[in-house]
Amino acid sequence: xxxxxxxxxxxxxxxxxxxxxxxxxxxxxxxxxxxxxxxxxxxxxxxxxxxxxxxxxxxxxxxxxxxxxxxxxxxxxxxxx
Numbered sequence: 001x002x003x004x005x006x007x008x009x010x011x012x013x014x015x016x017x018x019x020x021x022x023x024x025x026x027x028x029x030x031x032x033x034x035x036x037x038x039x040x041x042x043x044x045x046x047x048x049x050x051x052x053x054x055x056x057x058x059x060x061x062x063x064x065x066x067x068x069x070x071x072x073x074x075x076x077x078x079x080x081x
Contacts, residue, residue, distance in 0.1 A: 008032070011073055021052035021071030037067035041075045 008024040010016070019041065024032045037056070039047065047056050049069060057066050 011038070014076070016076055017074040019072045019074055021069070023071055032070070035066070035068055036070045038071040038073055039069055040073050044069075044072045 006024070007013075008026050008029060011018060011023050018038075021038070023038065024036070028036075039049075039056075047069075049056070052069060052071065054069050055066055056069060057064050059065070
């Protein structure tokens with residue numbers, strides 16, 4: 001699983017289409033930046049999610065991290081190799 005930390009306006013800037021839920025929010029930045037995540041369509045399916053506002057867990061080294069899925073964005077390539 002690959003993740004990126006982004007600005008609240010990231011999806012607007014790259015013209016990423018939010019398919020379900022919401023994007024990050026300036027007024028909610030305190031919680032969005034710590035416990036919220038937006039996944040793409042592929043990750044949504046891979047995690048077996050069925051709705052927005054479900055929790056997912058990932059492992060980072062020896063630590064288990066939990067996030068609330070607040071949105072789903074259309075699959076896009078946001079950077080080149």
